Amino acid sequence: MHPGQLLSKQRIKSGAPPDAAYAQQYPILTIAVKKTCLTILSLIALLLGAAAPLAAREVSEVQKMLENLRELEKARFAARQSLHDTPTSPAQRQFDVRFYRLNLNVRPDLQLLQGSVLIEGVSLASPLSHLEIDLFANMAIEAIRQQGNSLNFQRSGNRVDIQLSAPLQNGEGFSIEIFYRGQPQAAGLGAFNWSYFQGVPRVWTLSEPCGAPAWWPCKDDPADKADSVFLNVTAPENLVVASNGVLAGITSLPGNYHTYSWETRYPISTYLVFLAIADYAEFSDWYVSAAGDSMPLQYFVFPELLELAQEDFSVTGEMIAAFAAIFGEYPFIREKYGMASVPAGASMEHQTLTTLNIKFITGSHSGDYAVAHELAHQWFGDCITPRNWPHIWLNEGFATYSVGLWEEYRGGEAAYRQYMKEIDIGSFEGALFVEDTTNLRALFSVTVYQKGAWVLHMLRGVLGDSLFFAALNRYATTPGLAYGNAVTENFQQICETVSGQDLSWFFEQWIYRIGRPVYEYRWKTGAAGAGYETTLEISQENLQPQFNTLPYKMPLQIRLAGSGSDTLLTIWDSLPAQEFRFHTDFLPNLLEIDPQRWVLKKLRRIEEGEFTGIPLYFKLSQNFPNPFNGNTTILYGAPRPTTVQIEIFDLLGRKVYVHQTPRVFTGFHQFTWDGKDTSGNALPSGIYFYRFSDGHSSLTRKLLLIR
Ligand SMILES: [Zn+2]
Incomplete structure (x- = not known):
């Protein structure tokens, strides 16, 4: 759906597909849209040389090289598909858990946990005689029972192999109960945390990604959601227990203890099951859906933060309504949404009750972004959960x-664009797809968070608002994905169905490829016929030897302005180097690439006359001519007398040429290369990288040799 029609407080402005129609929506760019035509002159721009069309033979060489790179990337991509399996062992894939009931006695005075977990499920194999359950080795198992019978079990590391009393047939149900105790140890991002404030216990769990078995036995697989989970948690009676779902009751016990019974009847992954125990002050509010249904908002905060939290959390209902209008109704509306303060560590989107670090509770709404982030996870993470990490x-x-x-809902399009600009922190390591999921820093990196957000922003740019928001809504509400699990390909498929476009080019490069495009460009303009011709040369400098990647393919908006005229058009940049020519009936004195920031990129404008005079720092020019056949020339600038190490690498990162210059004076110097390796053998056609180092810094560029 289109969010602008549903958000009543402040209309979200219709966004911008990167096409010429876009110009009509933005007054600043429509002073006078004149007829503009565009020609792509040649595949390769001759940087620092005269532009000239390439011969057909040269064009086919370039295409051949790109094809080779594409094959290389496809092979890498295919290898990653195998990681779509769930993280469970083969034995764990033979049953499906339907229900957990946790009966836990938490003793903060002893930092001890004691209790039992009932697991009900269904066999997916015939015969199934063993169940494999996850529980950390330091937690002692006292007994495992099935219908009153004690079961034999063996422990191996953090797994428990349980022998059932009789083999199960495919589809047959089982119910076992594990009695255990121990002092849960820290794991992952904390798992089970004990803390004390002025002598009062403040206890909370944070199981993502793999910490649930640190404190309760389960099949710890995000793709095996239980249909419902009940937690009966016994704690000292001066403390409040907060958890997932609905509070079914509080039972007083002798000895100054009481038991909180929380029940959730929505599908839930093990890492989202949690409890928090503290001297919480409670307050509540209501969310009223567009359909008129009321749902409680329940808050649990440390008493010293009560007033601050009452102010900060006052926006939550409006936030839920804003997101529900875009993503579809709040997914757990029959239960609740809430937040519970925790004294340290990460904030976490536990299903129906987020835990929020106290640093986000300030009374000034400075933590609203964290509140919004965790709330959005109720759709993306909790309702629709990754099949694997x-x-x-x-x-x-x-x-x-x-x-x-x-931000867009509150402050309009300018606020949205400002936010996207701020979260582009410049350097994103690795790909969005995290291969090593045991590396928590990679799993929760700025790449995953902020480049991930940028990928959605770019998708919005590519699809335009109405298709993008329709796809987002369809993804969040598709049965099987919602209340279930997804991988990236599910999202891609929905975007393709909704838009009617093949988007594999977009997803493959942005999910599985590292880095971002680095565009180097220069432009010139002059009279041509009755009007003016502007030539734009763009080359992608993201082709580092160690990355060994294809150039990015993206639509780029180009703004041309001058003489009271202003126009915006879209080019598709997809090659190592590309030249575009624009014909206008006005003389442009301004050319801007991607003025609205739709693309995650770096831009570098090549200045004329850059390689003359005294260099202030070490400089390296693009070779010319490029591509070349016989000899090519490279200029470098030394800010001080030095020798320069010259190395040339092929596309696979192999060093094919090395040379050390004699000592040179401060200033610009010239190096000519004949396309031969260090031993004097002619090298084959291809993209090569040349690296020049002066002992203080080293610079790398690429060149194209065509035989
Ligand atoms: Zn998050």
Whole structure:
């Protein structure tokens, strides 16, 4: 749906598909849209040389090289598909858990946990004689029972192999109860946390990604959601227990204890099951849906923060309404939404009750972005959960992007664009798809969060607002994905169905490829016929040897302005180097690439006359001519007398040429290369990288040799 029709407080402005129609929506760019035509003259721009069309033979060489790179990337991409499996062992894939009931006695005075977990499920194999359950080795198992019978079990590391009393047939149900106790140890991002404030216990769990078995036995697989989970938690009676779902009751016990019974009847992954125990002050509010249904908002905050939290959390209902208008109704509306303060560590989107670090509770709404981020996770993470952790950007990228949507709701398009600009922190390591999920820093990196958000922003740019928001809504509400699990390909498929476009080019490069395009460009303009011709040369400098990647393919908006005229058009940049010519009936004195920031990129304008005079720092020019056949010339600038190490690498990162210059004076110097390796053998056609180092810094560029 289109969010502008549904958000009543402040209309979200219709966004911008990167096409010429876009110019009509923005007054600043429509002073006078004149007829503009565009020609792509040649595949390769001859940087620092005269532009000239390439011969057909040269064009086919370039295409051949790109094809080779594409094959290389496809092979890498195919290898990653195998990681779409769930993280469980083969034995764990033989049953499906339907229900957990946790009976836990929490003793903060002893930092001890004691209790039992009932697991009900269904066999997916015939015969199934063993169940494999996750529980950390330090937690002692006292007994495992099935219908009153004690079961034999063996422990191996953090797994428990349980022998059932009789083999199960496919589809047959089982019910076992594990009695255990121990002092849960820290794991992952904390798992089970004990803390004390002025002697009062403040206890909370944070199981993402793999910490649930640190404190309760389960099949710890995000793709095996239980249909419902009940928690009966016994704690000292001066403390409040907060958890998922609906509070079914509080039972007083002798000895100054009481038991809180929380029940959730929505599907839930093990890492989202949680409890928090503290001297909480409680307050509540209501969310009223567009359909008129009321749902309680329940808050649990440390008493010293009560007034601050009452102010900060006052926006939550409006926030839910804003997101519901875009993503579809709040997914757990029959239960609740709430937040519970925690004294340290990460904030976490526990299903129906987020835990929020106290640093976000200030009374000044400075933590609204964290509130929005965790709330958005109720759709993206909790209701629709990654099948496995390599796809965690489906949680974090979406939640980070949703904060931008909240900014847009509050402050309009300018606020949204400002937010997107701010979260482009410049350097994103690795790909969105996380291959090593044991590396928590990679799993929860700024790449996953902020590049992930940018990928959604770029998708919005590519699809335009109405298709983008329709796809987002369809993704969040599709049965099987909602209340279930997804991988990136599910999201891609929905975007393709909704838009009617093949988007594999977009997803493959932005999810599985590292880095971002770095565009180097220069432009010139002059009279041509009855009007003016502007030539724009763009080359992509993201082709580092160690990255070994294809150039990015993206639509780029180009703004041309001058003489009271202003126009915006879209080019598709997809090659190592490309030249575009624009014909206008006005003389442009301004050319801007991607003025509205739709593309995650770096831009570098090549200045004329850059390689003359005294260099202030080490400089390296693009070779010319490029591509070349016989010899090519490279200029370098030394800010001090030095020798320069010259190395040339092929596309696979192999060093094919090395040379050390004699000592040179301060100033610009010239190096000519004949396309031969260090031993004097002619090298084959291809893209090569040349690296020049002066002992203080080293610079790398690429060149194209065509035989
Ligand atoms: Zn998050």
